[in-house]
Amino acid sequence: MATSNRTGRRQRPVAGAASSNRKRTRAVAGLGAGLAVMLLAGCGLQPATSFVPEVQPGAIQPVEGLPEDAQITVVSKNFTEQLILGKIAVMTAEAAGFEVEDFTNVPGSQPVRELMVSGEGDFTYEYTGTAWITYMGNPTGIPDKDEQWQAVHDADLENGLTWGRPAPLNNTYAFAVRSEAVPELGNISKLSQIGNLPVAERTLCVEAEFNSRQDGLDPMLDTYDIPRGSANGIPDGNIGVYDTGAVYTATDDGDCNFGEVFTTDGRIDALDLTVLEDDRKFFPAYNAAPVFNSETLEEYPQLQEVFDQVSPLLTDETMRQLNLKVDVEGQEPVDVAYDWMVSEGLITGEG
Template structure:
């Protein structure tokens, strides 16, 4: 993803069938969601008409389905445009006024939409900066972020982490040179905010004496990185995304970025200003969702789609029902 960073086919009324390219395969997203009601029978959005869109990667679709299901349960007439292929179509639909609610990522807003290069390590500060720019320039309301951060990280197999006694990137940097072995994909290797500057940040520059020799770095497809990391060969440490379902499925240890190199990509519900003014109750409703979303939960939900092959609409409904948010 840059994490789900950036992911147009035209939006023609509704997306009848979208094939969502996820990390482990293709997942069908049909533009539908489960009927549900709020447990107390309340309908705070009765009479509201709201269009929910999402990008096409698994996490984006899941967040869109959760949102569509919950807002419809609250009484809204919801048009489901989740799974818009590419990143431009969902964003452009919202800018055009054709879609009202879209889950975004603070890092995406900062880097991709506004071309900012400053790394702001504090998630709340980054959200506030993006919030203010988006409100001023586009009248888009970035609601307070959820409790998950789908950013770059490095992972290790649990036996590898235990053998080497590492839980952070600083501890990796302190290992003997021979143990500093990495698997990365080509895009991350060459990014200006990717692998090489990360090594510099941690004092182990690429192909430098006492750094990380070129022979210690294996470049491969991003999907293969997870398997190689879990096997501990040809690398001890692999580039991952923090909410990817394979983290939990493969029992990988996510290493702490203790020097705060990677930009936060906090998931955030974004609503058009006109719509949030018309239906201010959206703040509380979407906040109810956001406050429950964590890295561990997103790993689990993403894994149910990418690894177990479940439909995103089913996963969204099951989670909402399990949380007691819908019936």
């Protein structure tokens, strides 16, 4: 498990171009040459997506008594959902009166983790399951979202990180069926009901990784008492293995009845797929939650209350619609984040 190497609270410069550049230089130096190369090659020291519209307070109000030079650094990974969440975080902090260093669009989970653990990042939205399995080295996740959150919360305190309460959105594995086929399959709504179908209807589309993972397809089928390769389960010939992303189209086209998906992917709504309930709680929880540098939160404890206004609004359904606007409709993540925050009354937009 990674540990913090900080010996004291870094000085926060007054916001401005010079202090911003110094802070970025410090961040790269603290990560080592390998990570510096990744950052420079992946998105540069100032990511191209760092622009955000000017925002005015709405439900999110400026923190009372906040110093004029109060500054935090927001980081995020570089895929659609993380870019949207990162921009939401940037605009949330700005509406609360902070000068924000926008370091969204960092290439990869580990670089973001290093920025947070080293103290150069003050805030990120992270997934509970990712922290538990990828960062902390546990072999499997915890399906119960509250237990999973508590486990990562407690473990990360020694790393100088404090987890805020999780959002409802849970970006985990699931299986989905094209909606028009639901009545044909007995109005199926739960994974356990696949075992009640005729064997010929138990057809699956999965990605290669999920097909071979130790916590993937085979143990899932065992959990639901429809074992792979069995005449009473799912024969190997009923399982199609696809490249990443092709599962959605294959499921929609009817190449299989049930496709492996991620619960917040915008293509679920775009293709009118219905997600089946994981009624035996096999899949681990990957709830997004605000993660704060503990010293930053001690200095500005109001941050937790500010983000508690935002996180409860982030559901699977909401995130699917926001992701859809980027991945399917071609909108910019920052515009999608801005429009959503205005529609929720969290900010009031440009003055």
